[in-house]
Amino acid sequence: MKTERLPRKIPVGISQCAMGDPVRFNGGHKHSKVCTGLLAQCFEYVPLCPEVAIGMGVPRKPIHLLVEKASAPVDAVRVIGVDDPEVDVTGPLRDYADSVVPELERVRGYIFMQNSPSCGLYGVRRYLANGHGIDSEGVGVFARRLQQQFPHLPMEEVGRLNNSELRENFLTRVFTYDAWFRCVEGQDDQPPERMLDDGNEADADKPRSLIARVIEFYTAYKYLLLAHSQDKTRALGRYLADAKTIPEDELRFEVRGRIMDILSRPASRKDKTNALMHSAGHLSEFLDKREKAELKELIEEYRLGRKPMSAVLTLLRHFLPRSPHSFIHSQVLLAAEPAELGLCEFH
Ligand code: SF4
Structure with missing residues (x-):
């Protein structure tokens, strides 16, 4: 097995807001110095923002995960507008994840932004129809779809990499x-x-x-x-x-x-x-x-x-x-x- 230092940078997908790009719902970003400084020494990033990609725009109305009851299965969620439950982007986020599969065949890891109904990997807050938070067992819908498409791909959240x-x-x-x-x-x-x-x-x-x-x-x-x-x-x-x-x-x-x-x-x-x-x-x-x-x-x-x-x-x-x-x-x-x-x- 080759044991020398990495011969090239490894392609890794990343939530675009972690790169410092102002793509969040409020027009801000969540720049991660660990990702763009330290880890960029060995990673070549493929930044994606699924919410911008499906045409939600910047700034945009916030969305969250909706479930019918606590401890509902991870896929029994919908992503709806916090202020307007008629806005439902569940399908578009899943379809977008499917559409980027060919582009992501070459990535060897993925870094997701935490606490996002699209990108969060662990413990995303879920809500009932009355707006009350019910549990923190959600996975962002985009991240979840990529987990299913690439079941062995190493994945981690930005914050945990600190x-x-x-x-x-x-x-x-x-x-x-x-x-x-x-x-x-x-x-x-x-x-x-x-x-x-x-x-x-x-x-x-x-x-x-x-x-x-x-x-x-x-x-x-x-x-x-x-x-x-x-x-x-x-x-x-x-x-x-x-x-x-x-x-x-x-x-x-x-x-x-x-x-x-x-x-x-x-x-x-x-x-x-x-x-x-x-x-x-x-x-x-x-x-x-x-x-x-x-x-x-x-x-x-x-x-x-x-x-x-x-x-x-x-x-x-x-x-x-x-x-x-x-x-x-x-x-x-x-x-x-x-x-x-x-x-x-x-x-
Ligand atoms: S968490 Fe994901 S959807 Fe939200 S701004 Fe960052 S990249 Fe876009």
Whole structure:
């Protein structure tokens, strides 16, 4: 697996008001410095404002989510005017989401503005016909439609990206989703990138089967996935043991979905420590007694929260050239983590 810094900016969709464009109902914006400053170093944005796109104009009358009762299913909503319930833009917002699907096929993540009846991803306030707020279980209608169209696409809200750990998790998911399309599915009609440098020149130009590419991908991501969920990663390994019996489309969809599901749970320090110890285990035969002790102590310091993960990764990478085994060289866990790219805090 390629472990160098990102070769290009990754296309990511974003609510247009987060870019600082004055497209909100009141003529304002909700500029996010984290998005346009920090994350723009690695993302190429595709900004969309669904409410402007369906012709509501700026400024416009506010809208909100209407439900018949508390805890109604997430799709049992309508988006209506706050002052004029006759205004119903539910259909136009859903149709607009469907219309931008071809344009969004190339994006590898989406950042939505929170608390919006169109773009909110979590906990959008819902109202009864009498105007009383009833619960906060809504999802913006545009965001919801894109969730259905792209069930594995990494998504996050603008406000949550101010939190360094949530930002790291979103970045990890976007980088992985992007790598999946480059390495497994192929991109822009190019053959999928080769992932493992196994030194076999004779095989370098051979087209590899989908199963081979999927298993290479899983292998390279194994320790990163283990750091997020040991149980689900092992279950994925068992699923892949029968890969030859699974139709290709099903295999592609299922494995991509399982990987993105595993990564959606932030990695705990305990599980990261476990993955680092596994990595160290692959190098121990090439280390002398003093080096083994140094590595072991550093991992323990990380477990106790006294050292950042990057300190352990730096030492592991220092020892890595000693191993001739492609498995450990391929591990994405050992590649530059988002904190080392300056995109979130070290922890
Ligand atoms: S939240 Fe969405 S619909 Fe509202 S202004 Fe921002 S981009 Fe437009």
